[in-house]
Amino acid sequence: MNNIAVYLEIEEGIVADVSLELLTKGRSLAHQLKCKLEAIAIGSGLNNIAPQVFPYGVDILFLVDDKRLYPYTSMPHTSVLVKLFSEEKPQIALMGATSIGRDLGPRVSSALFSGLTADCTSLEIGDYEEKKEGKVFKNLLYQIRPAFGGNIVATIVNPEHRPQMATVREGVMKKEVFDKNHKGEIKKLDVKNYVPDTDFVVKVIERHMEKSKVNIKGSPIVISGGYGMGSRENFDLLFNFASVIGAEVGASRAAVDAGFADHERQIGQTGVTVRPKLYIACGISGQIQHIAGMQESSMIIAINNDPLAPINAIADYVITGNVEEVIPKMIKYYKKNSK
Amino acid sequence: MGLQIVVLAKQVPDTRNVGKDAMKADGTVNRAALPAIFNPEDLNALEQALRLKDKHEGSTVTILTMGPGRAAEIIRESLYRGADNGFLLTDRAFAGSDTLATSYAISCAIKNFPKVDLIICGRQAIDGDTAQVGPQVAQKLGLPQITYAEEILDLKKDVITVKRRLEKGVEVVEGKLPMVVTVNGSAPDCRPRNAKMVMKFKHAKTVSEKQEGNQDYTELFDTHPYLNITEWSVNDIKSDADWLGLKGSPTKVKTIESVVFQTKESKKLTADDFDIESLMRELIANHTIG
Ligand SMILES: Cc1cc2nc3c(=O)[nH]c(=O)nc-3n(C[C@H](O)[C@H](O)[C@H](O)COP(=O)(O)OP(=O)(O)OC[C@H]3O[C@@H](n4cnc5c(N)ncnc54)[C@H](O)[C@@H]3O)c2cc1C
Numbered sequence: 072m073n074n075i076a077v078y079l080e081i082e083e084g085i086v087a088d089v090s091l092e093l094l095t096k097g098r099s100l101a102h103q104l105k106c107k108l109e110a111i112a113i114g115s116g117l118n119n120i121a122p123q124v125f126p127y128g129v130d131i132l133f134l135v136d137d138k139r140l141y142p143y144t145s146m147p148h149t150s151v152l153v154k155l156f157s158e159e160k161p162q163i164a165l166m167g168a169t170s171i172g173r174d175l176g177p178r179v180s181s182a183l184f185s186g187l188t189a190d191c192t193s194l195e196i197g198d199y200e201e202k203k204e205g206k207v208f209k210n211l212l213y214q215i216r217p218a219f220g221g222n223i224v225a226t227i228v229n230p231e232h233r234p235q236m237a238t239v240r241e242g243v244m245k246k247e248v249f250d251k252n253h254k255g256e257i258k259k260l261d262v263k264n265y266v267p268d269t270d271f272v273v274k275v276i277e278r279h280m281e282k283s284k285v286n287i288k289g290s291p292i293v294i295s296g297g298y299g300m301g302s303r304e305n306f307d308l309l310f311n312f313a314s315v316i317g318a319e320v321g322a323s324r325a326a327v328d329a330g331f332a333d334h335e336r337q338i339g340q341t342g343v344t345v346r347p348k349l350y351i352a353c354g355i356s357g358q359i360q361h362i363a364g365m366q367e368s369s370m371i372i373a374i375n376n377d378p379l380a381p382i383n384a385i386a387d388y389v390i391t392g393n394v395e396e397v398i399p400k401m402i403k404y405y406k407k408n409s410k
Numbered sequence: 411m412g413l414q415i416v417v418l419a420k421q422v423p424d425t426r427n428v429g430k431d432a433m434k435a436d437g438t439v440n441r442a443a444l445p446a447i448f449n450p451e452d453l454n455a456l457e458q459a460l461r462l463k464d465k466h467e468g469s470t471v472t473i474l475t476m477g478p479g480r481a482a483e484i485i486r487e488s489l490y491r492g493a494d495n496g497f498l499l500t501d502r503a504f505a506g507s508d509t510l511a512t513s514y515a516i517s518c519a520i521k522n523f524p525k526v527d528l529i530i531c532g533r534q535a536i537d538g539d540t541a542q543v544g545p546q547v548a549q550k551l552g553l554p555q556i557t558y559a560e561e562i563l564d565l566k567k568d569v570i571t572v573k574r575r576l577e578k579g580v581e582v583v584e585g586k587l588p589m590v591v592t593v594n595g596s597a598p599d600c601r602p603r604n605a606k607m608v609m610k611f612k613h614a615k616t617v618s619e620k621q622e623g624n625q626d627y628t629e630l631f632d633t634h635p636y637l638n639i640t641e642w643s644v645n646d647i648k649s650d651a652d653w654l655g656l657k658g659s660p661t662k663v664k665t666i667e668s669v670v671f672q673t674k675e676s677k678k679l680t681a682d683d684f685d686i687e688s689l690m691r692e693l694i695a696n697h698t699i700g
């Protein structure tokens with residue numbers, strides 16, 4: 072009772088990274104709150120879910136298995152969560168800020184009248200004082216998220232209603248195995264008791280999901296290009312550099328919008344969050360929304376022809392110069408000095 | 411038989427062009443410095459509604475917006491592009507609403523319409539970026555939903571077929587009306603204003619707007635009743651005060667801070683061969699690369 076619940080997103084039997092990241096966060100919050108971590112898998116053919124999630128510290132895994140529950144549709148998954156949450160009364164419920172989590176979360180929160188904060192970038196535990204009535208609420212979930220296009224950061228709380236619900240984007244939280252031998256308990260729920268037949272009103276008649284080709288999140292070195300790269304052709308310089316040193320190529324939104332790079336490479340508030348060992352920002356000015364997605368990199372090198380570019384303030388090395396000139400030299404001197 | 415379509419549209423501050431003067435010294439947002447615009451994805455939603463109206467004779471596209479008086483601007487904007495009429499839900503009682511209280515008020519207003527086949531809204535509003543109001547309205551009305559729509563492919567009798575654009579692919583789904591559909595920015599842009607419609611509706615006003623000026627609109631509005639933009643207050647919808655405004659909002663803002671980044675002591679280098687070579691040597695030596 073009053074545990075932390077994480078909704079698992081599952082595609083072809085594989086639990087999504089974003090869910091594993093939330094389990095990692097959920098595990099540490101559960102530790103702090105001295106409660107259990109629950110995971111909920113709703114879908115079809117779920118026999119392989121337990122070994123995927125138990126290492127992340129799941130204490131109780133709920134399984135609702137039925138052919139009609141995959142692929143995801145809104146109403147049946149909503150019904151399971153609404154009833155299960157009414158029974159289990161979790162204090163916190165987390166899901167990915169993905170097209171599934173952002174379809175499901177609001178519906179569940181509306182049915183339960185519990186607040187939901189979208190796209191949190193940080194989750195913490197803390198107290199809240201309601202000044203007007205002088206009430207103090209202990210151990211609430213601080214749902215921290217950027218607002219107003221990233222120009223401010225707001226901390227949101229849900230003092231009176233449960234569960235406290237939040238969605239988080241992929242890559243924002245770290246994914247870390249808790250204990251590879253950890254085993255939790257499995258509870259199978261009968262779909263009949265949770266989903267009325269009338270929920271199956273929307274049918275998926277065609278579906279093409281692509282596996283992501285790039286893995287910028289997992290790469291120890293990220294070379295990112297911005298609008299200052301000037302063209303898609305110039306981005307080849309970055310791909311070349313990346314293949315030489317074993318890196319992945321990222322991009323700013325301005326570069327993506329200009330068509331220099333594909334959307335899945337976008338880093339920042341509305342793209343992925345990366346925290347590599349080394350981040351090389353090439354022709355990126357360093358607006359708040361971009362920095363939000365890379366500021367935790369261990370080392371940052373900024374290459375920009377403007378000595379006053381904002382990115383320079385957070386960089387360990389500032390190279391003032393043109394990308395067209397600097398990057399070929401980096402490749403050249405890397406090749407000369409390595410081995 | 412025509413369709414009764416309601417489009418939910420919101421007026422939002424233009425957060426995409428936040429200049430330096432948009433932030434006050436105390437780190438709060440200076441709303442006055444931001445222009446108010448038609449929420450971009452709501453225009454995509456309007457276009458989908460207008461396309462259905464083009465195909466299904468006798469259909470009506472109604473705009474519903476909740477906001478302050480000046481939000482009537484986006485109703486006029488919709489009329490200029492082909493919408494049939496508009497309703498502005500405005501009252502102090504709605505102030506401080508989070509997405510849940512907003513969707514409650516909107517769902518109560520929708521119940522005022524005798525028949526609704528389709529509710530189309532934007533995926534998300536750029537002020538909050540929450541994407542919650544659409545699904546919450548659907549839940550409150552007990553309707554199914556199709557989110558992330560890129561195109562309404564087909565509508566025959568009461569079966570709607572929709573292409574959804576998701577982050578990792580596309581999906582085609584089918585459902586029965588009545589239904590809530592939320593539309594992505596990747597959907598086709600909204601058609602421009604139509605000159606004839608601009609002429610027809612440029613004097614369209616809410617009651618409050620009529621009272622603002624010292625002009626007498628009585629005759630004009632008597633002969634041209636379509637110019638009335640209906641204003642609804644909390645008394646015009648059946649609702650429970652406990653579910654509205656601040657009271658009806660489970661989420662509270664605890665603190666707001668402006669964003670500050672940790673600045674670092676950085677090493678300054680030039681593009682000279684010497685500088686670049688030293689840097690690469692250093693990175694190799696300390697195993698950052700290689
Ligand atoms: C709600 C919202 C969400 C957003 N989300 C994101 C996000 O997730 N990610 C993101 O990146 N942005 C995001 N943005 C956009 C962000 O505000 C900036 O517009 C964007 O990051 C700017 O990209 P840029 O630095 O590549 O381009 P610019 O700001 O145009 O900077 C280009 C830089 O290149 C330099 N330059 C030019 N030519 C050269 C050259 N030859 N050699 C070296 N340097 C050169 C210039 O000096 C300049 O500093 C978001 C904005 C909003 C409102």
Ligand SMILES: Nc1ncnc2c1ncn2[C@@H]1O[C@H](COP(=O)(O)O)[C@@H](O)[C@H]1O
Pocket residue numbers: 418419420449451452455474475476477509512516530531532533534535536538539540541542543544
């Ligand atoms: N105050 C409002 N009035 C009318 N429609 C709204 C309002 N708030 C949100 N919506 C609709 O709900 C969508 C999602 O909004 P949001 O949940 O705020 O991101 C918007 O694109 C609008 O279509």
